[in-house]
Amino acid sequence: MITVSHVSKTFPATRRNEAVHAVDDVSLHVERGQVMGIVGPSGSGKSTLARCLNLLERPDQGSVVIDNQELTTLEGAQLNRARRRIGMIFQQFNLLDSRTALGNVELPLELAGTGRAERRARATALLERVGLGDKLHHHPAQLSGGQRQRVAIARALAPSPSVLLCDEATSALDSVSTDSVLALIRELTEELGLTTVLITHEMDVVKKVCDAVILLEGGRVVDRGLISEVLSRPDSPLATRLLPPLS
Numbered sequence: 001m002i003t004v005s006h007v008s009k010t011f012p013a014t015r016r017n018e019a020v021h022a023v024d025d026v027s028l029h030v031e032r033g034q035v036m037g038i039v040g041p042s043g044s045g046k047s048t049l050a051r052c053l054n055l056l057e058r059p060d061q062g063s064v065v066i067d068n069q070e071l072t073t074l075e076g077a078q079l080n081r082a083r084r085r086i087g088m089i090f091q092q093f094n095l096l097d098s099r100t101a102l103g104n105v106e107l108p109l110e111l112a113g114t115g116r117a118e119r120r121a122r123a124t125a126l127l128e129r130v131g132l133g134d135k136l137h138h139h140p141a142q143l144s145g146g147q148r149q150r151v152a153i154a155r156a157l158a159p160s161p162s163v164l165l166c167d168e169a170t171s172a173l174d175s176v177s178t179d180s181v182l183a184l185i186r187e188l189t190e191e192l193g194l195t196t197v198l199i200t201h202e203m204d205v206v207k208k209v210c211d212a213v214i215l216l217e218g219g220r221v222v223d224r225g226l227i228s229e230v231l232s233r234p235d236s237p238l239a240t241r242l243l244p245p246l247s
Ligand code: ADP
Pocket: 011, 020, 021, 022, 040, 041, 042, 043, 044, 045, 046, 047, 048, 049
């Protein structure tokens, strides 16, 4: 479903900073229906890689193919259409404070030109599905962190994407909300036939919900594998992070 081949992204030097090779020759493949974890220390290039997947950041080199469509060659309206097939959620939710839950979820449908009645029906159904049927008219300030992330998930799913990118989506949540939001992401992946990329620095999250995982360091993939397979190599870089230290 997602094939990234030799993608690199360098941020050029400025007067104050040297050039940063944020993503350095990364290749990866995610099967349809899989949840793929991307882990790595802060600054290892996780967010830049995610942004390269939906061309929010244009790679300097390499290709991104999603559902048999090469994105790196697209521009303008074609690129916008392709982007609608990729939903994204963030640590800080990025909701509009001035809009209700319903208004936030309707926004991408408004931008896509969907008619009012259809917009309203779809946004309502999605908010019900994420457990917020009784909060349709609440503003973000009236919702908890977990509820705000559920609104963001509903908004990301409104255009019926085939891919869901989650960048540290649970990092601002307490452990109870984290567990329920992750369970929801896992359920929705299966129910809607999504392919999901989950960026996190929490190893528990990876073990709980991911099928496969990639470890980034300095913009490069330094280890990868199916969770079960990684755990069977106890000395591997990923296993040493995923397994509790021996005492
Ligand atoms: P992570 O999400 O793993 O913490 P990022 O992808 O945000 O890492 O950042 C990777 C590297 O790229 C870091 O060194 C960061 O400072 C740099 N970087 C990210 N975005 C930009 C940008 N827009 N301009 C310059 N440097 C950037």
